[in-house]
Amino acid sequence: MAGIGFELRRMLRKDSYLAEMSAYLYAAMVSSGPWLMSVLCLAVLGLYSYSGFSRHDQDIFRTTIVYVYAFTLIYVGYIQLVVTRYLADRFYLNDSKVTLTAFWTSAFLVLLAGGVIGGGAIWFFELALTYKIIAVELFLIVAMIWLAMIFLSAVKDFHSIVQAFAIGTAVSVGGAFFFYPFMGLDGYLLGYTVGQALIFFWLLARLLAEFPPAKVWDPKMLTYFIKYWELALIGFFFNLAIWVDKILFWFAPDSRMVVPYLRTHDMYEGPIFFAYLTIVPSLAIFLVKIETRFYEHYHDYFAKIIAKKELASIIEEKKGMITMLKESLREILIVQGSLTLVCLLLAPDFIAVAGLSPLQKPLFQIALVGALMQVMLSVAVIILFYFDLRKEVLAVTLVFFLSNSGLTWLSIQLGFTFYGFGYCYSCLISLMFAYYLVSKSVENLEYITFSSQPLA
Structure with a gap:
């Protein structure tokens, strides 16, 4: 992220309060965009939900979003640092043309294993089949957003990152309100998912515009999982360490089962x-x-x-x-x-x-x-x-x-x-x-x- 930091620091040289405020707002979005926007979405949807949208439905929706962001962050962690190291090495050798190849290779790994993990995990929750399918799609889309953020930091394009999250978040909120009257809780999650999909495809479009077409498979990148095995473990376990206390509290004696086996802990999570x-x-x-x-x-x-x-x-x-x-x-x-x-x-x-x-x-x-x-x-x-x-x-x-x-x-x-x-x-x-x-x-x-x- 240091490259984006240098771009943002140039804004500070304009020596105005507006430029300084803009630089720090951009930095907040780049460093915490997915997290901040998900919190904003949940806050807006919680405050202005339909009168027919019951507290039980709100709990299912909110807990689903929390689970998706928690487990995608943990899941994608194993690949994030390895890919970052690979890109850094290739960029040092002035070989930026491998960027898209590395992205397609990483995307294949994330989607293949993520589909199996996400589908297998959510199968045990007692939710409607349509809701489960949409939730798995959301899981994969958010995982791809985490992955795309790595490559967007390589092109130092903080404007695209901010625009994508701002517009995608607005679409998530509007989509949830739009689809709810037709599909109920399924529509609520579908609308949210549409906005997240817009974020991902916006970021993907920026990548495609920045780098020339390339092969879809990069075997050299796979060797980095062996050479830098510590990075794969660090990425996975550090993100797991951040979330492990919340996960343990979901199974505490005073936790609450929203639906079998979707659990939450009302007293711990909020603070x-x-x-x-x-x-x-x-x-x-x-x-x-x-x-x-x-x-x-x-x-x-x-x-x-x-x-x-x-x-x-x-x-x-x-x-x-x-x-x-x-x-x-x-x-x-x-x-x-x-x-x-x-x-x-x-x-x-x-x-x-x-x-x-x-x-x-x-x-x-x-x-x-x-x-x-x-x-x-x-x-x-x-x-x-x-x-x-x-x-x-x-x-x-x-x-x-x-x-x-x-x-x-x-x-x-x-x-x-x-x-x-x-x-x-x-x-x-x-x-x-x-x-x-x-x-x-x-x-x-x-x-x-x-x-x-x-x-x-």
Whole structure:
């Protein structure tokens, strides 16, 4: 995403409040578009539903959307980082013509396995056959949106991404209202699916316009799953770690079965999802300012190594990179910490506006702290990725997954008073471990850099 970050940073040079606001809005959409738009859709459809649209139907629809986004993110995770690495390597060799070939190959893998997984999973839910078919189609479409986002970041076309999500979201809302009188709940989901399909085909059209026609199969890309097996595991388990606490709560004793076997947890889900929304500004700031500044130092550091500059010059560049990292982390902590503090103080008012129960206020507050640590964890992981420390990232990922699983299970056993603490302490443990690895890696960067090179 650093390439898009540089494009957005050019908007800041216009030195106007409108340009700065536009840059950060674009960054928010690029970094969190599918998630933000799905939340907006659910909010609008929940507020302005038909009078005949029962609470039970609303629960089925909302839970379906949550399941689709959760499991597509987990499912596509195994391919996202591998494809990103493959594209980065090919672009470094000025071989951008493989982009469409890689996309078609990836799409085949995602659709083939996704159709089997999605169809097999939803078959057990006691829902109408038409609804199941539409839900599987939505699952595949959203999975393809996640995949297309990787390739759109390669062309640095943030305008297309924003336009696609804005118009597609509007069509999802309008389509749900349009089809409901004719098809009931099936039509509601169909309308939403039509809007998501528009998003995907819009992104696909942009890809087809950017890159020349190519072959539909790329065997070289498949070798990357063996060569970079850590990336496949990281992508899968990191996304699973983010969702595992929600999944465990769906099977908690006080969870609710909407229909067999579609489950939800009313007390846990709402506060957690609203707390997640608070990290969007930090993600936007990271994309526009921090990652681009870090990349410049990172590029200069390795440029000096490649140019065989003297060691003192290389170490001096490393010191600049470390200074910049400390300043950047401090900036994120200030921005996210301030926002978290404001939300903590205004939690009672926010709970009332969001329509949550006053009983959920402590859970929302602990989730806010957890979200703060999760965004810091994500930054640490990205830094480790820049230094190609895949095994270290995999270790952090497994710590996050195992701790979130174990501590969430423990919080469920302890009761409602402890809800959210499992997720929060998991983020804390993972964050401490990640920053230990970052500190250790940066300190020994020269050794890691030179010792990792192949022998002449």
